Amino acid sequence: MPKVLISDQLSPAAVQIFKDRGLEVDVKTGLDRDELIKIIGDYDGLAIRSATKVTPPVLAAAKKLKVVGRAGIGVDNVDLPAATAAGVIVMNTPFGNSITTAEHAIAMMFALARDIPQANASTHAGKWEKSKFMGVEVTGKVLGIIGCGNIGSIVADRGIGLRMKVIAFDPFLTPERAQDMGVEKVELEDLLKRADFITLHTPLTDKTRNILNAENLAKCKKGVRIVNCARGGLIVESDLKAAIESGHVAGAALDVFEEEPAKSNPLFGMDQVICTPHLGASTNEAQENVALQVAEQMADYLLTGAVTNSINVPAVSAEEAPKLTPFLTLAQQLGSFAGQLTESGISEVTIEYAGDVAEMNTRVLTNAALTGLLKPQLEDVNMVSAPVIAKDRNIKVSEVKREQQGAYETYIRLIVKTERQERSVAGTVFSGGLPRLIQIKSVNMEAALGRHMLYVTNLDKPGFIGALGSTLGKAGINIANFNLGREKAGGDAICLIEVDADVPAATLAEIQALPHVVQVKALSF
Numbered sequence: 001m002p003k004v005l006i007s008d009q010l011s012p013a014a015v016q017i018f019k020d021r022g023l024e025v026d027v028k029t030g031l032d033r034d035e036l037i038k039i040i041g042d043y044d045g046l047a048i049r050s051a052t053k054v055t056p057p058v059l060a061a062a063k064k065l066k067v068v069g070r071a072g073i074g075v076d077n078v079d080l081p082a083a084t085a086a087g088v089i090v091m092n093t094p095f096g097n098s099i100t101t102a103e104h105a106i107a108m109m110f111a112l113a114r115d116i117p118q119a120n121a122s123t124h125a126g127k128w129e130k131s132k133f134m135g136v137e138v139t140g141k142v143l144g145i146i147g148c149g150n151i152g153s154i155v156a157d158r159g160i161g162l163r164m165k166v167i168a169f170d171p172f173l174t175p176e177r178a179q180d181m182g183v184e185k186v187e188l189e190d191l192l193k194r195a196d197f198i199t200l201h202t203p204l205t206d207k208t209r210n211i212l213n214a215e216n217l218a219k220c221k222k223g224v225r226i227v228n229c230a231r232g233g234l235i236v237e238s239d240l241k242a243a244i245e246s247g248h249v250a251g252a253a254l255d256v257f258e259e260e261p262a263k264s265n266p267l268f269g270m271d272q273v274i275c276t277p278h279l280g281a282s283t284n285e286a287q288e289n290v291a292l293q294v295a296e297q298m299a300d301y302l303l304t305g306a307v308t309n310s311i312n313v314p315a316v317s318a319e320e321a322p323k324l325t326p327f328l329t330l331a332q333q334l335g336s337f338a339g340q341l342t343e344s345g346i347s348e349v350t351i352e353y354a355g356d357v358a359e360m361n362t363r364v365l366t367n368a369a370l371t372g373l374l375k376p377q378l379e380d381v382n383m384v385s386a387p388v389i390a391k392d393r394n395i396k397v398s399e400v401k402r403e404q405q406g407a408y409e410t411y412i413r414l415i416v417k418t419e420r421q422e423r424s425v426a427g428t429v430f431s432g433g434l435p436r437l438i439q440i441k442s443v444n445m446e447a448a449l450g451r452h453m454l455y456v457t458n459l460d461k462p463g464f465i466g467a468l469g470s471t472l473g474k475a476g477i478n479i480a481n482f483n484l485g486r487e488k489a490g491g492d493a494i495c496l497i498e499v500d501a502d503v504p505a506a507t508l509a510e511i512q513a514l515p516h517v518v519q520v521k522a523l524s525f
């Protein structure tokens with residue numbers, strides 16, 4: 001039974017879902033790096049929020065780990081390339097906390113406009129400083145949204161409801177979507193120049209890091225107020241401090257910080273700065289949503305192979321998963337067959353999908369074929385890491401989809417090009433979900449791939465089969481299945497034999513020495 005560790009504060013709803021789905025679950029929060037490394041090897045799944053850092057040393061210790069589930073949106077606490085290379089799927093819950101986070105941004109905007117936290121503290125202190133806290137109205141003001149995706153577009157909608165003029169900078173926002181939302185799509189310079197309030201809603205990437213630095217802050221309208229409920233690294237904190245001190249920026253409301261947990265920060269203690277400790281997603285509703293969603297997604301993956309909301313592999317729906325399974329086995333077997341016969345560097349892989357299989361989720365099947373192909377050289381490769389490894393090794397991978405052709409309703413053909421040769425192998429799935437090889441090079445045959453296989457290429461001449469049978473018999477190796485195919489009478493032939501045990505090297509050498517044998521190889525599946 002798969003075992004899951006919950007290492008951050010998640011709603012108890014998640015524990016219940018894991019248990020209801022038949023998974024074992026442990027909740028251990030507040031672990032430091034070494035404590036996590038010590039226990040992570042026991043788990044197939046890791047459910048986190050933002051506190052747990054999934055770093056290369058954690059992944060290296062996570063020998064059984066198949067999935068990291070982030071109950072939330074940002075996965076910047078997970079080393080994605082390292083997870084992918086380790087074959088670990090990373091999934092998030094992209095919508096569960098969007099409304100809550102957008103509401104926090106709006107709350108922060110009002111807090112800034114009316115100095116609510118400062119006025120609250122002063123009133124509690126018995127000061128009654130009525131004239132000190134003179135605010136600004138938001139109605140009619142320009143709200144500039146940087147990053148208008150799920151959260152940004154909810155903020156836009158609320159801003160329009162507040163009678164603000166909403167402008168947005170987001171290179172990926174289409175003009176049609178902007179128009180539908182009632183938002184004016186603008187360039188960053190224009191937004192900085194015009195906005196009375198700026199709110200940030202982009203992920204933290206190389207392009208967005210430090211997007212509000214000294215240079216861009218200087219381009220802002222004097223008296224601008226800034227809200228950040230996305231990620232700390234979007235603003236250069238020392239530059240913001242200077243811009244507030246100079247009076248160019250009127251104030252900032254920050255939920256996120258360059259370094260978290262933020263115990264000290266250049267902006268702490270400034271009257272014009274309002275801070276919350278990364279509370280954007282902290283409502284009962286959002287936490288219930290993300291906990292339920294992450295637990296269901298992780299359980300689906302661990303129990304059925306269905307992949308939802310993964311950042312590093314293509315999706316596989318729960319309906320698709322059972323239909324895909326036999327084709328995944330076939331694709332992996334075809335890859336493995338070619339991989340075990342390949343002894344020089346692979347330059348190109350083409351995977352042809354014909355008939356029904358061409359309508360399926362072929363990206364996942366391609367990943368399975370690549371896994372099989374690379375596995376003989378790289379023990380640790382899996383469906384998550386295979387495409388990345390292929391890319392790193394400059395292997396060109398392409399898919400070709402065809403309508404049904406020839407005798408089989410559907411088939412997959414794998415063509416592998418190396419420095420020395422091109423090899424092709426094709427297979428289908430019979431009714432009952434049984435994968436079968438149907439063609440090797442251009443030789444037709446129908447063969448199931450068992451645990452121990454012998455692959456022999458030979459000349460189609462009399463006497464060979466008898467000699468092969470007696471060599472195996474002499475070595476005490478039982479033949480389970482014997483499959484033959486030939487190009488033409490007397491031409492090149494292929495023999496694929498399932499045997500009940502490993503064939504020792506000495507027996508392989510004897511077979512290689514038989515008349516008419518071109519090549520013999522022991523394969524295992």
Ligand SMILES: NC(=O)C1=CN([C@@H]2O[C@H](COP(=O)(O)OP(=O)(O)OC[C@H]3O[C@@H](n4cnc5c(N)ncnc54)[C@H](O)[C@@H]3O)[C@@H](O)[C@H]2O)C=CC1
Binds near residue numbers: 172173208229230
């Ligand atoms: N404070 C908190 O507790 C929370 C913070 N977040 C943060 O909010 C961020 C946004 O979340 P969603 O809206 O769900 O993500 P999303 O992916 O739906 O939207 C992000 C938007 O940013 C845009 N974008 C990307 N690069 C850009 C660039 N260089 N310039 C301008 N726009 C760019 C994208 O096109 C996209 O429309 C997350 O990445 C996460 O870091 C999310 C949830 C809670």
Ligand SMILES: O=C(O)CCC(=O)C(=O)O
Binds near residue numbers: 072
């Ligand atoms: O889990 C949390 O409290 C933080 C949420 C967040 O930052 C996110 O979903 O990206």
